[in-house]
Amino acid sequence: MKVILKQDIKGVGKKDQIINANDGYARNYLFPKDLAVLADKGNIANLEMKKASKEHKKELEKLEAKKVAEKIDKILLKLPVKSGENGKIFGSVTSKEIAQNLEEQYKIKVDKKKIALSEPIKVLGMFNIDIKLYDDVIAKLKVNVISQ
Numbered sequence: 001m002k003v004i005l006k007q008d009i010k011g012v013g014k015k016d017q018i019i020n021a022n023d024g025y026a027r028n029y030l031f032p033k034d035l036a037v038l039a040d041k042g043n044i045a046n047l048e049m050k051k052a053s054k055e056h057k058k059e060l061e062k063l064e065a066k067k068v069a070e071k072i073d074k075i076l077l078k079l080p081v082k083s084g085e086n087g088k089i090f091g092s093v094t095s096k097e098i099a100q101n102l103e104e105q106y107k108i109k110v111d112k113k114k115i116a117l118s119e120p121i122k123v124l125g126m127f128n129i130d131i132k133l134y135d136d137v138i139a140k141l142k143v144n145v146i147s148q
Contacts, residue, residue: 001026002039004047009035016047062134068108069139072131075106077141080148083124092120093145098129102141121145 001023005013013019018039021030030036037043079101082090095115103109116130124145131139 003030003036004039004043005030005036007035016050018044018047062137065134065137068110069131069133069137071106071108072102072110072139072141075102075108075141077101077105077143079143079145081124081145083147087124087147089122089124089145092122093143094120098141098143115141 001021002018003021003026005015005017005019007015012021021036026036026038031038077098079093079097081093084090095112095117098115098117099110099112110131110133114132116132121127121143124147127143127145129141129143131141133139
């Protein structure tokens, strides 16, 4: 009997997957526990609409990420920090500070976890930083760390 799973079941399949299940297993376990529905024409059509809706939503998110990436690519973010002689910074500049300044100066909200800093910035100067906005959308932000 073909059924559509409503949630992930270990050893059976993933959510929204169509599987062949034994009749007894489907009638006595999957259906009573509301883990699956019969894969008839109506339910399959409903599943296809859900998948199409998800794909459309992903495309919209990707387009939005590309727009934000274009804005970020044109930005030169100036970060004033306290520094001593030799261009050494007191403390360091972290991805959290970069995200906060980007939002304050340009009204672009970016999650600090998406900012790819291999290590915190500890000297004055220009830095190119990658921001991973979506799976394959990466923005390049230019950051100028200057003395206050």
